[in-house]
Amino acid sequence: MPNTTDHYRDLFIGLEIKVPLLDGAQRTYINLDNAASTPPFKAVQKSVNDFLIYYSSVHRGTGFKSLLSTHAYEQARAIVLDFVSADPEVHTCIFGKNTTEAINKLARRFPFSANKDIVLTSGMEHHSNDLPWRSVAKTVHVGLTREGYLDEADFDAKLAHYSERIALVSVTGASNVTGYLTSIHRLAEKAHATGAMIMVDGAQLAPHRKLEMGSPDDPGHLDFVSISAHKLYAPFGTGALIGRREIFEQGDPDMVGGGTVEIVTLDEVTWTDPPEREEAGSPNTVGAIALAAALVELKRIGMDNVASHEARLTAQALSRLAGVKGVKIYGSKDPIRAAERLGVIPLQLEGISHFLAAAILGYEFGIGVRSGCFCAHPYILHLLNVSPEAAGIVRRDMLAGDKTHMPGLIRASFGLYNTPEEVDAFVEALERISRGDYRGVYQQDKASGEYRPVGWEPHFGEYFSLIGEQTC
Numbered sequence: 001m002p003n004t005t006d007h008y009r010d011l012f013i014g015l016e017i018k019v020p021l022l023d024g025a026q027r028t029y030i031n032l033d034n035a036a037s038t039p040p041f042k043a044v045q046k047s048v049n050d051f052l053i054y055y056s057s058v059h060r061g062t063g064f065k066s067l068l069s070t071h072a073y074e075q076a077r078a079i080v081l082d083f084v085s086a087d088p089e090v091h092t093c094i095f096g097k098n099t100t101e102a103i104n105k106l107a108r109r110f111p112f113s114a115n116k117d118i119v120l121t122s123g124m125e126h127h128s129n130d131l132p133w134r135s136v137a138k139t140v141h142v143g144l145t146r147e148g149y150l151d152e153a154d155f156d157a158k159l160a161h162y163s164e165r166i167a168l169v170s171v172t173g174a175s176n177v178t179g180y181l182t183s184i185h186r187l188a189e190k191a192h193a194t195g196a197m198i199m200v201d202g203a204q205l206a207p208h209r210k211l212e213m214g215s216p217d218d219p220g221h222l223d224f225v226s227i228s229a230h231k232l233y234a235p236f237g238t239g240a241l242i243g244r245r246e247i248f249e250q251g252d253p254d255m256v257g258g259g260t261v262e263i264v265t266l267d268e269v270t271w272t273d274p275p276e277r278e279e280a281g282s283p284n285t286v287g288a289i290a291l292a293a294a295l296v297e298l299k300r301i302g303m304d305n306v307a308s309h310e311a312r313l314t315a316q317a318l319s320r321l322a323g324v325k326g327v328k329i330y331g332s333k334d335p336i337r338a339a340e341r342l343g344v345i346p347l348q349l350e351g352i353s354h355f356l357a358a359a360i361l362g363y364e365f366g367i368g369v370r371s372g373c374f375c376a377h378p379y380i381l382h383l384l385n386v387s388p389e390a391a392g393i394v395r396r397d398m399l400a401g402d403k404t405h406m407p408g409l410i411r412a413s414f415g416l417y418n419t420p421e422e423v424d425a426f427v428e429a430l431e432r433i434s435r436g437d438y439r440g441v442y443q444q445d446k447a448s449g450e451y452r453p454v455g456w457e458p459h460f461g462e463y464f465s466l467i468g469e470q471t472c
């Protein structure tokens with residue numbers, strides 16, 4: 001496969017779309033919010049279109065379309081298992097909505113006990129890999145270094161301190177804020193040596209690096225991983241929890257109903273085997289097929305090619321941003337070490353609210369980024385070095401409906417299809433914003449903290465409408 005940006009761009013739909021700007025111009029949209037969601041691969045669109053004419057019920061239907069749909073759904077499951085190098089003898093793939101649902105399921109299904117009652121997670125997690133544990137186990141957070149890396153000395157100390165009480169280590173494979181990669185296989189080895197299992201939140205890692213569960217005989221193997229299709233160029237509402245089948249053979253499913261049972265009487269229920277036991281109700285067959293099509297495409301491209309393309313963009317962005325007055329990058333800033341992290345760059349512009357800078361990027365430059373705390377409040381407060389007192393004041397204001405002073409960052413995150421020209425456009429836009437060179441007058445909404453330009457709003461109906469109306 002030719003390793004060129006043009007070639008990669010040709011694999012996606014929607015990249016040429018022009019969007020309206022505040023000055024009346026139209027500009028080809030630049031999406032630098034890939035850590036949130038990614039545009040679809042053409043291969044995903046094609047597989048979904050090819051499949052839809054056959055779409056029918058799965059599992060219990062007897063007609064040809066049902067048989068084909070069941071075959072495709074199970075093929076998708078096999079492709080997911082293969083993508084993360086799972087062992088089908090040991091692991092199962094449970095489809096669900098996304099990583100959040102996957103982790104919540106594991107939290108509800110993991111067999112904690114009175115003397116194995118701790119989940120060791122970290123202070124850099126997305127809320128989806130933190131909050132689900134808090135309600136089912138004693139949740140202990142590994143500390144962070146000043147630069148925001150997981151503090152492995154603290155990990156070792158907590159592992160030694162709580163020792164066999166730790167049932168599960170649950171860490172992210174890569175941060176959605178700083179792009180830092182976690183040494184998951186090294187942590188796995190240590191977790192296993194203490195008698196714990198390990199779950200890796202693969203929402204950020206899987207789209208950008210090879211994610212391998214490893215042989216269950218290898219001490220560094222992973223017991224559970226989660227992925228989200230909408231971050232993997234397949235936005236059709238699916239995610240997957242891949243993990244040890246034996247865990248889901250015990251106890252009752254967390255959600256019950258159609259598809260989860262072998263036999264039901266008015267008094268008794270016999271559950272069927274995983275994964276069906278864990279997928280109550282009719283599944284999102286189209287979503288599973290879309291996800292699998294994306295994984296086939298990523299495998300064809302090669303995750304090493306994905307990683308090196310994104311590392312080049314990250315190095316370019318870090319080098320250029322270092323020269324922009326007023327830009328402060330959080331986390332690692334070293335372009336030479338760009339390959340050691342994902343292309344996720346959190347930053348601030350001196351003297352300008354993250355909410356405002358993100359709004360100007362969108363309204364005046366056609367560049368989509370994200371601002372705020374990225375569902376990782378504790379991590380952002382750590383990176384910004386916000387004192388507990390200051391955090392308390394902000395929390396009080398937020399609870400009173402005022403987010404105007406909410407701390408936060410701007411985040412640019414790259415995907416496989418982004419180009420060096422887009423990185424340049426982003427840096428140049430930041431340069432202009434930071435010297436006050438923008439035209440709009442913006443008003444902040446107190447409840448959300450977001451800024452909107454006074455006297456201008458986009459006419460979405462000209463671009464897309466569900467009711468066929470093109471003018472409003």
Ligand SMILES: Cc1ncc(COP(=O)(O)O)c(C=O)c1O
Nearest residue numbers: 098099100126128176203204228
């Ligand atoms: C590291 C990480 N974990 C979990 C999630 C939650 O993913 P989803 O919204 O697909 O459930 C995200 C989403 O941004 C994430 O970045």
